[in-house]
Amino acid sequence: MRYLLIVLVCAVLGGCEKSAPQEKQAAVTDPGPPAAAKNLHPDIDRDWLFSHIEILSSDDFGGRAPATPGEEKTIAYLREQFAALGLEPGHNGSFFQDVPLVTITATTDDAVRVNSKDGTSIELPIGEDAVVWTKRVTPEAAISDSDLVFVGYGIVAPEFEWDDYAGLDVSGKTVVMLVNDPGFASQDPALFKGNAMTYYGRWTYKFEEAAKQGAAGALIIHETPAAGYPWSVVQGSWTGAQHDLVTADKNMSRASIEGWISSSAADKMLQAVGSSYAQLKEEALDRTMGSRELGLSASVAVRNSISTSNSKNVLAKIPGTERPDEYILYMAHWDHLGTDPNLEGDQIYNGAVDNATGTAGLLAIARAFMQQPQKPRRSIMFVAVTAEESGLLGSRHYAENPPVPLNKTVAGVNMDALHVTGPTRDVAVIGYGSSELEKYLAKAALQQNRTIGPEPTPEKGFFYRSDHFNLAKKGVPVLYAKSGVDLVDGGPEKGRALQAEHIQKRYHKPADEINENWNLTGSAEDLQLFFHVGSMLAGEKSFPQWYPGNEFKALRDASMMQ
Ligand SMILES: [Zn+2]
Incomplete structure (x- = not known):
């Protein structure tokens, strides 16, 4: 993650009912967006999520630098987990896509x-x-x-x-x-x-x-x-x-x-x-x-x-039951900064928040889809990309060599550094005002009694600084959002303070390690949101569009004509 500070963005929506996330769910009968979402409340198990983050960010994985033994362990682990969840290989019968690096x-x-x-x-x-x-x-x-x-x-x-x-x-x-x-x-x-x-x-x-x-x-x-x-x-x-x-x-x-x-x-x-x-x-x-x-x-x-080396993206998919050639894509970078033998003391950049959280999030969403009584009508693709920290390279390679056509890719959802400081009332959208995907996000957020809004520094161009951007550049509408700062327990002031502390003490430092005191309730809620968005999209036929005036709209319109 390139650093992003999020402040409270709160437009109180009138008449929103308190949702009941723990409610037992009924089978999906109506694929329409609001109804489908209402019936789908997968419980994202926080202990389960924690255990995957713990393994991915362990010293044994050496900070997950591309083309190192840490990569071997990381991609083998992801392949094993996706296969155990029952997903299929996402790249010509393989879970891996080669990413040649220079x-x-x-x-x-x-x-x-x-x-x-x-x-x-x-x-x-x-x-x-x-x-x-x-x-x-x-x-x-x-x-x-x-x-x-x-x-x-x-x-x-x-x-x-x-x-x-x-x-x-x-x-x-x-x-x-x-x-x-x-x-x-x-x-x-x-x-x-x-x-x-x-x-x-x-x-x-x-x-x-x-x-x-x-x-x-x-x-x-x-x-x-x-x-x-x-x-x-x-x-x-x-x-x-x-x-x-x-x-x-x-x-x-x-x-x-x-x-x-x-x-x-x-x-x-x-x-x-x-x-x-x-x-x-x-x-x-x-x-x-x-x-x-x-x-x-x-x-x-x-x-x-x-010099040259080879790294890999990890791709896994759930084939759709009715429109298998149309895809909803979830993305998160598995790589981090590796190990630096020149450092005094702790030499391993564990990258627990950045981005073991998002990578474990891919597994959690995959699991949620597999636990549904009915499989999605459109296919779902999970892509754990490499070399984000070196300049968004794995996602660029995916976008330039897509295993499934990009004009059949309905939408992309990126996860980079989930928040570990507890649930929030707000959801911050990076690049707010870009596409109709925000309508889906708002609907899902409403059920959690949360509101969505812009992140506070759009002049810094954070939308162009994480992996989803490489999909946008090819026209695919993308969503990049995360918990804001308005903590349910402590409000925006505490939320801002905890974020600032993270940036100062742990961001891109060996101290970005897993901690028993983490509160993953907010991360779990964000993952539920992303699941709902994908699940709504998977149940319908429409292709959400960039809003008029967006710089990627013309590209998408042209690619959809093909
Ligand atoms: Zn990151």
Whole structure:
């Protein structure tokens, strides 16, 4: 999980009845959404859930790093559990899908050298002013006296009538762009999605678009509020060994050099041509002004040391009784950060919350479906993905090599780091306002006397930072939600305090370990919710859609035509 702070979002719904989750259930007779849900209240056994989290996060599993003995133990365990529950292999008769990985450790020049046309030379030291790399799986990559072209936010978004590359040929050149999107910059709710980040605001998109446009280099100017994190995160994330998927073209279609420069470094080089970072920000919001050559050129080289390895996604399915070729997909990443022999004391990143909870959640939901008197009408696919912590790689591999067609995949539900601090009155939806799946979630939540709402920091783009996003990118409507902070026992203040404590003391640390004092009632309620959503969807024929204006809607509409 990339860290997410959730605060109370509470719209009190009138007239909601107290539900009776423990009630004995009757057989499903009516497949319609509300009625079906009402009849389905699987008891998610908390002791059972705890015991699976305990095994997955044990020292014996070594922190579950991809391509380690910890992986072998984890995937063997998951296969065994899915098979014992009576599920079928989900990938061509196997429970496993190979995920070939490449690991690149780069050595970079000590600075990006920028020259102006009049001969002024500026050095941007690596680390302090710039961070660059190449995604190309090749021993060496470079840009040499490559012309810098300012392309605003680097966005081509027909649905927002925005094209930063209009009438521009950047082949062989290096594009320089701003992070986030015009909506965030202007805080104008009518521009993009206002304060909430769209996919176009994410750095991943900007590098992909630059490559599509044929750029040789792509540099994003960092600014803390717009990026959502400080420069130190840019420095830390892109140094050391970097994992990626092995692709057919060895990423040779990517720009040769990708990277970030700090806003002060941008200012420094822009002053050489009588401009400034502030001026670029103004220009970027002016549609008519468009992009322009900066009168600067840049040079930098990167040398790679390359190795490959193999990891696996674990796939298990319950075939549908009436429409077996249509799928509801549940996803959770099984991997975590492994073991670090250089650490003093505890060296194992057990990843109990992140994400033994979500992985055990897959097993719990699978068990709930298998315990129903009637099997689902549509098929249910459970996917435990690898290498989330290395950049959402396992889920990307699944989405790019789907074992079942994505236009037959009705919806995806992602679980990443369930809450272990007790039940809450609120359910926080990451990327709230995206799709009709929220209607299903709201219906299910109502039966638990809970309400759903947005998480409080949509400008940080958390929707684009966990595994479900790779399905969204292919058009599949996805749901990513979890307990909010309004604790039934203690309210939002206590909920926020406990979350803050978790982030400070345990998040991505060896201390993320299982604890006898955990209260899994809230996790169990969340799993019931996700079960209900999938169960409603499995009982009907419709395909829920992205809401109009969503950046993935056009993709889905096109793929459904096929
Ligand atoms: Zn996670």
